[in-house]
Amino acid sequence: MKSLRIIFQYIRRYPKLVSLYFFLNLLASFFSLVSLALLGPFLTLIFGVQGGEQMLGSRFRLGNITNNFYAYLNELITSDAGKIKALGFLCLIVVFAIILKNLFLYFALYVLTPIRNSIINDMRTEMFRKILHLPIGYFSDQRKGDIMSRLTNDLQDVEYSTISFLETFFREPITIILYLIAMVQLSPELSLFLLIFLPIAGLVIGRIGRSLKKVSTRVQEKLGDILTTIEETLGGIRVVKGFNAEDHQLRRFVSENEKLLEIKNKAIRRRDLASPVSETLGILAVCTVLYYGGRLVLGHNFALTGPDFLTYIAIFTQIINPLKSFSSASYNIQRGAASIERIQSLIHEQETIKEIENPKPIKSFETSIEFRNVSFSYGDKQVLSDINFTVKKGTTVALVGSSGSGKSTLADMVPRFHDVTGGELLIDGINIKEYSIKDLRNLMGIVTQEPILFNETIANNIALGVDHPSLQSIEDAARVANAHTFIVNKEQGYHTNIGERGSKLSGGERQRVTIARAVLKNPPILILDEATSSLDTESERLVQDALNHLMEDRTSLVIAHRLSTVRHADEIIVLSKGKIAERGKHEELIALRGLYYRLVELQEVK
Numbered sequence: 001m002k003s004l005r006i007i008f009q010y011i012r013r014y015p016k017l018v019s020l021y022f023f024l025n026l027l028a029s030f031f032s033l034v035s036l037a038l039l040g041p042f043l044t045l046i047f048g049v050q051g052g053e054q055m056l057g058s059r060f061r062l063g064n065i066t067n068n069f070y071a072y073l074n075e076l077i078t079s080d081a082g083k084i085k086a087l088g089f090l091c092l093i094v095v096f097a098i099i100l101k102n103l104f105l106y107f108a109l110y111v112l113t114p115i116r117n118s119i120i121n122d123m124r125t126e127m128f129r130k131i132l133h134l135p136i137g138y139f140s141d142q143r144k145g146d147i148m149s150r151l152t153n154d155l156q157d158v159e160y161s162t163i164s165f166l167e168t169f170f171r172e173p174i175t176i177i178l179y180l181i182a183m184v185q186l187s188p189e190l191s192l193f194l195l196i197f198l199p200i201a202g203l204v205i206g207r208i209g210r211s212l213k214k215v216s217t218r219v220q221e222k223l224g225d226i227l228t229t230i231e232e233t234l235g236g237i238r239v240v241k242g243f244n245a246e247d248h249q250l251r252r253f254v255s256e257n258e259k260l261l262e263i264k265n266k267a268i269r270r271r272d273l274a275s276p277v278s279e280t281l282g283i284l285a286v287c288t289v290l291y292y293g294g295r296l297v298l299g300h301n302f303a304l305t306g307p308d309f310l311t312y313i314a315i316f317t318q319i320i321n322p323l324k325s326f327s328s329a330s331y332n333i334q335r336g337a338a339s340i341e342r343i344q345s346l347i348h349e350q351e352t353i354k355e356i357e358n359p360k361p362i363k364s365f366e367t368s369i370e371f372r373n374v375s376f377s378y379g380d381k382q383v384l385s386d387i388n389f390t391v392k393k394g395t396t397v398a399l400v401g402s403s404g405s406g407k408s409t410l411a412d413m414v415p416r417f418h419d420v421t422g423g424e425l426l427i428d429g430i431n432i433k434e435y436s437i438k439d440l441r442n443l444m445g446i447v448t449q450e451p452i453l454f455n456e457t458i459a460n461n462i463a464l465g466v467d468h469p470s471l472q473s474i475e476d477a478a479r480v481a482n483a484h485t486f487i488v489n490k491e492q493g494y495h496t497n498i499g500e501r502g503s504k505l506s507g508g509e510r511q512r513v514t515i516a517r518a519v520l521k522n523p524p525i526l527i528l529d530e531a532t533s534s535l536d537t538e539s540e541r542l543v544q545d546a547l548n549h550l551m552e553d554r555t556s557l558v559i560a561h562r563l564s565t566v567r568h569a570d571e572i573i574v575l576s577k578g579k580i581a582e583r584g585k586h587e588e589l590i591a592l593r594g595l596y597y598r599l600v601e602l603q604e605v606k
Contacts, residue, residue, distance in 0.1 A: 145228025
């Protein structure tokens with residue numbers, strides 16, 4: 001099964017622990033068998049010995065160990081008060097064997113715990129690492145709720161279903177094999193029955209289990225839908241409340257939740273078939289063996305004694321539990337297989353932004369950024385075509401145009417959030433695909449229109465991506481960004497936690513923290529998605545002043561929404577439908593009275 005092959009890829013990372021777990025289970029199963037094998041001598045002692053005429057023993061043998069053991073028991077019987085001593089000795093051996101069995105079983109589970117948790121931990125880490133390396137475009141197509149579901153619900157399913165199969169896989173085969181060996185020693189004739197029974201039971205259980213996988217896949221997909229609804233509602237709670245849309249969102253959530261309930265009921269009902277089906281098949285087998293073996297014993301033409309027959313039945317009843325565990329595990333593995341496939345589809349998602357072997361390092365920016373006949377397509381949709389312009393070192397180039405004209409896509413190509421599908425993008429005359437991605441992005445500072453902050457302290461948000469900065473350097477960056485004053489007025493200053501997405505700060509404060517982050521990085525290239533377009537007048541002045549300080553002596557590529565902020569750009573690129581419609585300085589473009597002029601006129605009217 002594919003899902004088990006995937007799990008074993010992770011198990012191989014812990015060979016010592018797995019070997020120890022196997023060995024401890026072997027010991028636990030052995031002492032369990034010893035305690036059962038003593039049932040025959042015990043019954044013979046109680047019911048079969050009269051005046052020492054009958055010797056204690058059994059057809060079950062473990063070489064000289066059991067021979068010496070039975071010889072010692074018979075010596076006890078022939079001595080004074082022999083039966084009582086033999087009985088006490090048997091009881092002590094049984095208790096000792098049970099204690100050892102449970103002790104080794106506990107140690108086995110003790111060793112299994114880090115294996116199970118490490119596999120889940122490795123999966124979670126691999127998924128998160130993959131998420132960090134996937135291109136920006138992937139997240140435009142995927143729902144956040146579905147990704148979160150794979151990191152949480154799918155992993156939980158793997159932990160409680162597929163990973164639990166490990167306990168069964170490594171322990172129960174040992175138990176079954178040891179018990180079968182004992183049963184064959186006691187009665188080869190009766191043991192032959194198992195060769196007929198086990199395949200039939202396996203076919204019945206497997207047929208029901210396969211249908212569970214399809215239902216489990218639907219459960220995980222529906223959980224992803226619900227998480228998406230929750231994430232969207234929480235993210236837009238102001239809008240929901242402002243438009244009195246609570247009932248609408250509740251109906252949407254209840255509808256998805258009812259569908260999930262229906263699917264989960266179906267999945268659980270099928271899963272719950274495992275126990276009754278396997279138990280019924282087990283009891284059927286026991287009764288058949290009892291009837292068949294009992295007839296042979298009562299007919300006095302069978303080599304198996306009554307005590308050994310009862311021992312055989314006791315061992316056979318104990319073998320039912322491991323077989324039952326296998327059947328339950330087979331249902332669980334079908335359920336977990338759906339989650340593993342969803343996890344693996346994320347882990348093996350294609351990374352379209354790839355680094356070549358032996359990429360060139362780039363530690364400084366020397367001359368220019370050049371777009372040479374650049375085009376970009378997303379699927380069948382042409383987003384950009386035939387883009388040609390150069391951003392020289394120390395200059396500011398602004399990208400303007402209506403929504404959907406390709407401004408953000410064009411800027412995203414410089415740090416390789418997207419790769420060109422035609423033409424070349426060069427830095428210092430070399431195609432950026434030849435550079436190390438980490439080195440390339442180290443040259444750039446990015447300030448987005450929406451401030452992206454994390455649920456940490458102000459200092460940690462400013463220091464994002466910078467290794468071990470001093471508090472003084474963080475404060476210096478905040479001063480340049482006009483953020484130091486409001487930060488020190490916070491109760492805990494730079495150590496103030498700003499909440500999820502910076503919710504404890506105002507819009508202007510959030511934006512100045514992101515600018516301080518860019519200042520601390522001190523990059524030679526800036527990519528600015530106009531950071532003042534959604535701010536009030538006072539905040540806009542403070543943020544714009546901070547941006548002006550940030551842009552000094554740096555190369556800047558600015559996505560302009562408020563055209564008044566780019567009047568002094570060295571060049572303005574006007575995009576329309578993915579192509580360059582106009583280019584030049586502000587005064588030149590105004591004189592053309594073309595698209596740029598109309599955009600400026602519309603904003604001035606507003």
